[in-house]
Amino acid sequence: MSDDPSRLWSPAEDAPVRVRVPAKVNLALCVGPLGADGYHPLGTVFHALSLHDEVLAAPGEPGEVTLQVSGETSADVPVDESNLAVRAARLLAAEFGTPELGVRLQLKKQIPVAGGMAGGSADAAGALLACSVLWDLDTGPDDLHALAARLGADVPFGLVGGNAIGRGRGDQLVPLLSCGIYHWVLAFAHGGLSTPQVFGRFDEMLEQGRASSGTEVPAEVAEALAKADPFALGKALRNNLEAPALDLRPELAETLAAGRAAGALGAIVSGSGPTCAFLAESESRAMDLATELGRLEQVAATRRATGPAQGARLL
Ligand SMILES: C[C@](O)(CO)[C@H](O)COP(=O)(O)OP(=O)(O)OC[C@H]1O[C@@H](n2ccc(N)nc2=O)[C@H](O)[C@@H]1O
Numbered sequence: 071m072s073d074d075p076s077r078l079w080s081p082a083e084d085a086p087v088r089v090r091v092p093a094k095v096n097l098a099l100c101v102g103p104l105g106a107d108g109y110h111p112l113g114t115v116f117h118a119l120s121l122h123d124e125v126l127a128a129p130g131e132p133g134e135v136t137l138q139v140s141g142e143t144s145a146d147v148p149v150d151e152s153n154l155a156v157r158a159a160r161l162l163a164a165e166f167g168t169p170e171l172g173v174r175l176q177l178k179k180q181i182p183v184a185g186g187m188a189g190g191s192a193d194a195a196g197a198l199l200a201c202s203v204l205w206d207l208d209t210g211p212d213d214l215h216a217l218a219a220r221l222g223a224d225v226p227f228g229l230v231g232g233n234a235i236g237r238g239r240g241d242q243l244v245p246l247l248s249c250g251i252y253h254w255v256l257a258f259a260h261g262g263l264s265t266p267q268v269f270g271r272f273d274e275m276l277e278q279g280r281a282s283s284g285t286e287v288p289a290e291v292a293e294a295l296a297k298a299d300p301f302a303l304g305k306a307l308r309n310n311l312e313a314p315a316l317d318l319r320p321e322l323a324e325t326l327a328a329g330r331a332a333g334a335l336g337a338i339v340s341g342s343g344p345t346c347a348f349l350a351e352s353e354s355r356a357m358d359l360a361t362e363l364g365r366l367e368q369v370a371a372t373r374r375a376t377g378p379a380q381g382a383r384l385l
């Protein structure tokens with residue numbers, strides 16, 4: 071890694087490969103008890119949103135991966151080897167490339183950091199696709215999926231997008247047919263939440279009988295998607311990590327209640343939080359809801375988004 075600014079190419083538009091990759095919300099996140107592998111078995115319904123990051127890739131010095139991060143949510147993003155996009159590029163080069171391959175990566179971030187919307191995972195998925203194209207590697211979707219699953223449970227979904235059922239750690243995906251467009255309002259919190267910490271609090275609460283577990287995805291979610299029924303979908307939303315996220319950040323309960331009172335069809339903590347996601351009946355209702363939620367002290371910012379959105383794609 072180099073942090074010498076002279077080595078970072080500047081105008082993003084010059085990068086030969088550009089990939090857009092979506093944030094996700096889990097329409098259902100059904101979590102089983104901690105397994106021996108340190109992971110929790112999941113049954114989840116992923117839903118990709120029009121909120122996205124961009125990953126740009128240009129040829130780099132042999133064997134070097136450099137990284138520049140910009141955008142609305144670039145603060146707090148590590149720019150060293152721990153960055154998931156850098157790890158993705160390194161893994162791809164090691165498994166499918168040669169030691170001479172190098173890349174200059176740039177992330178343009180809009181997805182909140184540690185927000186429960188799989189931002190780092192999205193960047194990893196984007197980097198896999200971008201570097202595979204830049205380096206002209208002989209990788210098919212299955213190859214990229216296998217590498218993605220090694221990088222993190224949420225990374226494979228970043229590649230496919232749309233709506234998908236996730237099982238196992240969340241990485242075994244089956245696309246879910248749906249019609250319709252859903253209007254969402256996202257309420258970002260001040261600061262993030264650590265995913266392992268939320269799973270840890272889930273374990274404690276389960277032991278104390280304060281949380282429920284189970285990996286069965288409610289049929290109502292898939293039925294609502296098949297019928298393009300936002301009212302049914304709003305009622306069907308669920309998240310076993312909501313209880314631990316609220317336990318760690320009690321003010322999120324007020325955010326959810328305020329959204330419901332302002333007419334949201336459904337309100338849920340996104341993944342491991344702290345972002346809260348609100349389903350609206352229409353674009354204009356979403357605009358009203360965003361205005362209401364934006365007034366809350368504990369809400370750092372609101373964004374509107376639609377779903378489902380495409381997975382990682384070349385621009
Ligand atoms: C909460 C979700 O966002 C829902 O989609 C994901 O389950 C989290 O996915 P992620 O952030 O990509 O997770 P990873 O980077 O693979 O794992 C981070 C940590 O989260 C916990 N983890 C993650 C996934 C899972 N099924 N069970 C877990 O217990 C583990 O402590 C793990 O060490």
Ligand SMILES: Nc1ncnc2c1ncn2[C@@H]1O[C@H](COP(=O)(O)OP(=O)(O)OP(=O)(O)O)[C@@H](O)[C@H]1O
Nearest residue numbers: 153154183184185186187188189190191193224265
């Ligand atoms: N490209 C990246 N963008 C953001 N954070 C990154 C990235 N790479 C590594 N990280 C680290 O990962 C941590 C989690 O960030 P991320 O934005 O992926 O969280 P998240 O959206 O809550 O994840 P998930 O929903 O997948 O559990 C951050 O605190 C940061 O230190």
